[in-house]
Amino acid sequence: MDQKSPPRPTIDQLRHVANNYPIIDNHAHSLIISTHLDMIPFETITTEAQGRALRDTFKSLPHLRAAKQLRQLYECEEDADWEDTLEQRIEWFRSDPERLHYRCFEGVHALLIEDGLAGPEKFHPYDYHDRYTKAPSKRIVRIEAVAERLMESIVQHASEDDLGKTKFLTDTWLSFTDEFEREIQEAVQDYEVAGFKTVVCYRTGLDIEPEYEQAARAVGHPFERYVKNCIRKRNYRIEKKPLNDYLVLRTLEILSERLPNSDSLAKPFQLHTGLGDNNINLLESNPAFLQPLVENYPNVPFVLLHSAYPYTREAGYLATVYRHVYLDVGEVFPMVSRDGQRAMLRQAMELVPGSKLLYSSDGQWFPEAYYLANMQFREVWLDLLTEYVQKGDLTPNQAIGMTKDILFNNSNLLYDLRYKAVFDETIQIPPKQLTYNPNPDTNSPYQSSAATPGPNTDLFNRATTSQMPSTPSVSPYSQPTFPPPKVPQVYDTQLFHKFKEQNPEVKLIHIQWVDYLAIINVRIVPIKEFTRMIHEGERIGISQGSASRLQNNVPVTVDDSRGQGQIYVEPDLRSLRRTHNKEHVPSATVLSYWRTENGSALPEDPRNNLEMLTNDLQFNHSMTLLVGFELEVTFLSRNASSTNPHDSEPYSALTNTHGLNTMTSEQWLQLPFICDIILSLEDMGIELQQFHSEGAKGQYEFIFAPLPPLQAIDTLLQTRQVIFQMAALHGVRATLHPKPFKGIGTASHAHISLHPPERHMQFFVGGVLQHMPAICAFSMPEEESYTRVMDNESAGGTWVAWGTQNRETPLRLISPVSGHWEIRCFDGFANPYLALSAIIAAGLLGLTANQTEFPHQDLQLNPSTLNDAGRVKYGITQRIPRSIEEALDALVKDGALVEALGQEVVGRFLEMKQGEMKMLEGMGKGERRVFLIERY
Structure with missing residues (x-):
């Protein structure tokens, strides 16, 4: 049987498209x-006139x-x-x-x-x-x-x-x-x-x-x-x-x-x-x-x-x-x-x-x-x-094609958006048969004997039933060299191709994301497959339960229903960076978002949450941040006599003849692998400003240039990997553990500058300091974190206070002119996306409160040397939490900060911490110490 040709589009079809095609x-x-x-x-909605002319x-x-x-x-x-x-x-x-x-x-x-x-x-x-x-x-x-x-x-x-x-x-x-x-x-x-x-x-x-x-x-x-x-x-x-x-x-x-x-x-x-x-x-x-x-x-x-x-x-x-x-x-x-x-x-x-x-x-x-x-x-x-x-x-078909182009296709192509028009081509047939009207005096050569709907009757009441044929959304006269995108835009392909041109030797891409416990997860993808992913707008699907596993890979709850769902990992090509030249195969790393199946952001994604808060600060308050990290690392050597991985003392400090800003002969002998770190960072385009020894044995500090928040953390995580990997190549263990030995602890201080700085006091003193106890749950998330925070050790002290150039306070003002502050209650156990999100959320609360006077005063003394009356004079009434339990309790009670961060983020974090604390409590002291050193 011969197939009948579909009826040609008519003015009614044109009207349907013109009134309803997406814009x-x-x-x-x-x-x-x-x-x-x-x-x-x-x-002014209809005129450019102003003043009296209006x-x-x-x-x-x-x-x-x-x-x-x-x-x-x-x-x-x-x-x-x-x-x-x-x-x-x-x-x-x-x-x-x-x-x-x-x-x-x-x-x-x-x-x-x-x-x-x-x-x-x-x-x-x-x-x-x-x-x-x-x-x-x-x-x-x-x-x-x-x-x-x-x-x-x-x-x-x-x-x-x-x-x-x-x-x-x-x-x-x-x-x-x-x-x-x-x-x-x-x-x-x-x-x-x-x-x-x-x-x-x-x-x-x-x-x-x-x-x-x-x-x-x-x-x-x-x-x-x-x-x-x-x-x-x-x-x-x-x-x-x-x-x-x-x-x-x-x-x-x-x-x-x-x-x-x-x-x-x-x-x-x-x-x-x-x-x-x-x-x-x-x-x-x-x-x-x-x-x-x-x-x-x-x-x-x-x-x-x-x-x-x-x-x-x-x-x-x-x-x-x-x-x-x-x-x-x-x-x-x-x-x-x-x-x-x-x-x-x-x-x-x-x-x-x-x-x-x-x-x-x-x-x-x-x-x-x-x-x-x-x-x-x-x-x-x-x-x-x-x-x-x-x-x-024009024919009706050409007019339909032109309509789709001006409303959708032309912008979609020009701006490389790769959106897909979702449109029901069908229209509702009028009750009587369409007939051709040869009368040239009428408005349309195609006219129905039924009443013709007006030009905008479909705009807010779209028909969904029809016997009319569907026509493709591609313009019938568009050039074949510009086909419509087949997939919605997910990635900046121009940025990716630029990376490939500059790094043609790269064979593998390490797609990474950071879970709530600050563990870096990775899927390794060959460059050919990664290229296909980028061009076809694909993401990597992982089990929802993957984000709810502890450091030992055990689910936080045995009956976790999240195993039934999916998280879609979407690489952020802005973070795509070539790895160091000692990689086994030329590779690159890229940090990622968590998305839903339709591409929208997951509310509990720490990385996306940070970006949303940064955007809130920028667009609702006309402010931006620069963030620079001081990354402290302790280098360890494994004891030759230790063969048991659960030995309470399997590690010792790499150097013992060691002090702040020193370079002893023993330290000098370790320079080869440290130089490998520095040169690798330089080759990767990571700007290291300073490097020096710290006060504890085997401890060094790397200081990095300030960057926008998301970029600063992405760079921090990529730097950590370089340091860990270079140390491992030389048989050395690098750790961020805040207290690997008795004595001076190891931190990861964050330097934050607010631009413009006029309201820096509202942000930091009115917001960050006000919510400091709850922030500590994110910035110092383990019991060991609180053994580092001591009075009289330039470790930020134990009192909620601030002071200009005062290292005995958790919040140090460095320059009011540039709005530059240092957050000292921050260590390497923290998921930096979550910790910085908590800081920005608290700062936003301070800006919203719009205070101009603050109970906390600039403290030029060590708060631990003051008596109660002396501390009250400076508005100091709270201590930093003395344990992770206290910090988590402060977070639960800080309803304003919980709301600013989002219930989903805070709820998932609390769930993960409860599961982790239960796991760690089952370990002996030595086993727990080694467990954390091996993972951070």
């Missing part, structure tokens, strides 16, 4: 935090049309006036704000969020919006925001007197350019960053100097004037043409570097063009100015934002004749009338291929902004395509 919004901004909703007039917006077509649609959104009466509408809106926010948000983001698959708006403490972080979309949001980095934040940090303590110093401006320029380049490079490698953006258009215009060397030479005097203004605290806004041009050119240079081949494209670069507030110079916002710049950087995709309105034709010409230029058709929805929107789309489609057009909302502040843009674009787009189909310029 990738390639340019949006963050929602404003609800407590700040009143700071911006809601009327009064006239109520009589504009964009406002009147949006007001009608908002009445429908809030379920108001049709004759409700603007004040009634606003009252209903406020009621929705009071009664059920989440319902409003979900409704406003209906149909949005993913958002690319430019999070560089001023005052980030008033806006939600970019990943906050994931709750309303099908796929995770990605960042767009505004380069001017990066530069302004850096300059604020650099000159925050400078004065007018510094301007007269010979090297001040030179040093400032070098710091500024080095830090700017570092941040852009990091963003290029960050898979959370989809692209970059400049607002040079409404700062100094689009007539950008196209030659990088010329731009760099022109910066001198304007930069000096800019620095003077910053020191005088006028503002940090960069509005000097040579400097603005330089930032654009430097970013483009960085994006163009180290591409795999001459045909490769970098991460996209968005340019604000067209619509803007009254700061914009309309004459200089014409994208035609960009042509020389576009030609000089053929490997950087340029995205011309906001339809370049009113210069849409000029932007369309660039998008047509250059393969790496794209036109975004956002912001005119809902800022322009319906006719204006139609005219803009017509102009865009006069020349521009459908594969070069991108949808965006430019939504910001209010959820309704995304809603209106979504609704109005779909409405006008469908209206226009229906007209082109009627005239015979």
